[in-house]
Amino acid sequence: MNIRHVVESQQFTVPLLMRLFERTRTMEYIVKRGGTRDYDRSIMGTLFYKPSTRTRFSFESAMYRLGGRVLSTEQAREFSSEIQGETLEDTIRIIGHYCDVIVLRHHEEGGAKRAAAVSSVPVINAGDGEGGQHPTQALLDLYTIYNECNTLDGLSVALIGALDQGRTARSLAYLLGKFDRTKLYFIAPDEMQIKPDILEHLDKHDVAYELASNASGILPHVDVVYQTRINRERLLQRDIDLTPYNIDRAVLASMKADAIVMHPLPRSVEIDHAVDKDPRAAYFRQTQNGLTVRMALLTMLLDNY
Amino acid sequence: MNIRHVVESQQFTVPLLMRLFERTRTMEYIVKRGGTRDYDRSIMGTLFYKPSTRTRFSFESAMYRLGGRVLSTEQAREFSSEIQGETLEDTIRIIGHYCDVIVLRHHEEGGAKRAAAVSSVPVINAGDGEGGQHPTQALLDLYTIYNECNTLDGLSVALIGALDQGRTARSLAYLLGKFDRTKLYFIAPDEMQIKPDILEHLDKHDVAYELASNASGILPHVDVVYQTRINRERLLQRDIDLTPYNIDRAVLASMKADAIVMHPLPRSVEIDHAVDKDPRAAYFRQTQNGLTVRMALLTMLLDNY
């Protein structure tokens, strides 16, 4: 049940998820106490071919709270000396001499898999390509639901927004489908609905779901509302108005008292700032969970290695 | 008398300044011994929306000498995901989960104040906007005078150069005005003289000052000569010659034996390199004080927090 690399969310079985989440609770305790020094001889290499300071900070903070060190680059394209024709595989072989775990954000789908195939140290996929995977985001989303709802069984979850391209919504739907009596609602304009491959997967595993283009009848009944990021340029190109899908105080008033609102952040207008103070607004707690889930994951990889 | 955030130099009362300077002396002792490990569970986030490697290194070195860790970015604009419409406030809320103190350089005046208003961890302003504040520079300048002259009372201080835009000269004038029997000389071409708001403030607090466009009669009598940075482009635009205000060996020869020459650095031609070896050249010691003053400030914030 050990994992060596974290490449895609499909790797995670329910028992492995539960083990990760138990360890995450320990990390919450450790963070409250200001961190540990247990991993003070470990070095994490953050190799980002595309800058993403938000994700990088979350991983680096996780490593620091464990007591470790960080080699950091947002200019990995220069590292890979692409002009000189070096392959990703060569770069990974070399960087494996300099650190104990590699966090890789690559611009090509499948980059993390290629890296894991040759790496002498564990590789964590921190996003590969536009249509690729970002498994730690999916894990922290799932943990947030688990932590807020105290269970992952029997939950009804509404995923809202531009679902056709939303990597986070897709991965989360996949992971939620592993749990008992899950009911998923995909709420989006028709031209932005979730793609058929996910629905086929859910059908195959007998996961209940509904598609809708209108949120108002659904949100009052769900346990979790997962709002996705707005890609403004894309909206403008396609002339679609997502305003009816925004979350504001009126929407909040219609929701259950113990439901939660999630968002992978950064947000724009899709969640009104007036929502922030409501205890059901879970998106900043979600960020906090990103830290502890990543700490838990790092220790699982470093302990095996 | 505790401070939670460092936003502007006006926050600092004389007792608070004295407490900071006492602590700075302790830090000098600690640096001589190679640093401490006392803060080895603390993380500082340097969030720079405009690169300033010099200031960043000073803060980061300060944190390292205290034993702490550093999350670092000079690409904070990318972090803030401005394209996606994220506010500075959201960014600060998120980053507060990743570190114990935020050092912020923002491109807009008032950025530090906005950040402090929502931050769950202390915020230090490392410069906000062109006309904004850079309080730690003012504090290290004041400490340098204190350390070199052994007092802050009864000093006569000449501020020279393009005073109208010099943030450092303005802040220093403000802080010096808090001490007894200060005499300030503002020496600049008429079109670059210090702005009236500072003079009004000095008038109101009965601080003695003089304006002059010629340095030669004044420099022989002052305790401190504070030369400011030259912005070459601006000089060219306005066709003004600042050469008569440069410090060279001849000027030095006219100065008192126990006077000092300061400069916020980097310098260009405004202080001749021949001046460097004179014991009165205090500008490299000033840099060193930047380290210890920032260490003292970090410990004050981290101890409260």
Added chain:
Amino acid sequence: MNIRHVVESQQFTVPLLMRLFERTRTMEYIVKRGGTRDYDRSIMGTLFYKPSTRTRFSFESAMYRLGGRVLSTEQAREFSSEIQGETLEDTIRIIGHYCDVIVLRHHEEGGAKRAAAVSSVPVINAGDGEGGQHPTQALLDLYTIYNECNTLDGLSVALIGALDQGRTARSLAYLLGKFDRTKLYFIAPDEMQIKPDILEHLDKHDVAYELASNASGILPHVDVVYQTRINRERLLQRDIDLTPYNIDRAVLASMKADAIVMHPLPRSVEIDHAVDKDPRAAYFRQTQNGLTVRMALLTMLLDNY
């Protein structure tokens, strides 16, 4: 026999090299044990005026394995405030207050020497200018030969490729010439042969060498094949085909059973990937040695300082 700065490979006498290599063996042992905390109060400043993530990571990993801290910039040009006219000397004087050792990559030949002349802390040259020095690369190359061949006396070494501009080949030829009964082969197209200054130096010190434009008669007899990097743009400009100089399985089959193939990396087509699995392919071990040689060098400088 102590060194204060590492500016050029000529500084290293045979006894100093042997001392460095002994220390490198200790570092291999330390790395296997996960590093040490002995230098946890030391700060290294990496001041790169030209980005080179590969070299930077190697130095930073070395410092972390020793327990130290790292101040890092790949935007040193901004640091030096060149627009404002600051000299390299001023920058080095300032940065010396922030760290205990400076690793400098400068864009001008002679930059490291200028820095060392004014620095209050040790300076390591991590490459200066196109035609300049990169002494730690030369040291790790020499250590790799020592480690793989168990001696540095009586070796025959073939250097292949565009030798006229290859900084690494030049420095290695220089260092190998210090040892007994060395035989060097310079294999390159005539228009890319090693420059006369190196040959004059070898003549003066009675080092045996041969020039050749064809590798096939030589490679079966040598102990070390040192393949250099290909600069594709340059090749295109000059319309030269280096393909006959590539190392593939056929070349490997002609080589001695205990010979080794080296390359400073990154490589392009000049070493076929099929060669990687042969135990004689030493180039990834060479990278690993970069870490331990740099650790050894850092401790020598920090211990003196």
